[in-house]
Amino acid sequence: MGKLLTNSAAVTETLNPSPSLLQWPEAAPVHSPKDADMAAAAWAGVSGLDEQLRRRLEMIRERGVFWKNPRDAAAPGVAFRLDHGGDVEADGNCLFTAVRRAIGSSVVEVRELRQRAVRRFLEDYGSADGSEKEAVDVAIRHLYSPDLNSGWGVHVVQEVKLLAKKADRESLDAAIQDLVDLGLQRELASESIYKEQCIAISDGLSWAKYMSTSGSLDDEYDIITLQYTDDGLLSIDENRNGIAAAFGDDIAIESLATELQREVYVVQAHGLDAMVDENTCVFFLPHRPRVQICEHPIFLFMKGTGKESFF
Known part of the structure; x- marks a missing residue:
């Protein structure tokens, strides 16, 4: 059971970091001191970064990130220096574009990488037991x-x-028009027909159809988005030109990690509107493959600046 904090002393005590929390060490950087200037230059040209966030990213680059294969205790660790590798457009294909560029592949196309992730998911989903499938669903x-x-x-x-x-x-469209002709408001008619006749994304098989959608004319499906507030229907994106692509989610990232046999870290950054302090404005979200790890990890930088980036 939680406790209600009713005085400032209790609040202060509760918010103080616990000794068990891991703090960034004040030891010497992994790289030489002159790398500080290089770190500053590396992040100076990246748009949309608050000053505190920029300083934190420069420090991470200067000190390096230590990684050790979590499934091989005997393997030595590796220190990575995270440089900003460039931006990708924040469309539905941004995850797959960033991964393709991060692994340095000029052979695998973005759409193929998406399909490989979906195939891997279907293989794992198909071999899962009932309780595992239900958890995914x-x-x-x-x-x-x-x-x-x-x-x-x-x-x-x-x-x-x-x-x-x-x-x-x-x-x-014809079914929607029939309801409109009967006097129903077009938006409500569209909501009714779409919910009745379209596929809801509610399990692993429908997720695979959704995640296969790349905004191409070759796609089998178009993505329809219904937006709601607590007052009811807000808007409908009918995606009539068929260019909407499914954004990669955590399930897709884990499937990519499994397909590539390497960990994928999403480096999540927060600006002044969300950070508690400078030390907590960047954190690493690991996505571990469901198979043996055979390659070094890749790091994807994510911030709500209109674009996604990679290291």
Whole structure:
């Protein structure tokens, strides 16, 4: 059971770091002191960074990041220097574009990398037992088919994702028009038809169809997005030009890590609007493969600046 904090002394005591928390050591940097100037130059040209965040990233580059294979206790550790490798456009393909560039592949195309992640997921999902599949399905429903009767204490807007077959768009439009002719408001008519006739992303198989969608004319499906507030339907993105792609999520990242046999770290950065202090404005989110680790990790830098980056 939690405790209610009613005085400033208790709050201060609670917020003080516990001795068990890992703090960034004040030891000598992994690299020579002259690397400080190089670190500053490396991040100086990156747009959208608060000054505190920029300093933290410069320090991480100067000191390096130590990595050790978590499944091989005898293997030596490796220190990485994280340089900013460039930006990728923040469209639905940004994860796969960043991974492709981070691994230095000029052979594998972005769409192929997406399909490899989906195939890997389907293999693992197909071999999972009932309880494992149900856990995955629950996570998928939470992401793409949320219960609109709850969650409003956290979210202002919630989205429901649906898949419409490209070949069915004309028949869907005709069904919507039939309801409009009967006097129903077009937006409500569209919501009704899409929810009735399109595919909800609610389990592993429908997730695979969704994550296969890259915004290409060759896709089988178009992504429809229904946005809700606690008052009801807010808007519908019908994606009539079919260019919306499925953004890579944690499930896709884990599948990529498994396919590439290496850990993938999302380096999450927060600006002044979200950080507690400078020491907590950057953290590393590991995605571990479900197979043996055979390669060094890759690091993907993520910040809400309109673009994604990689190291």
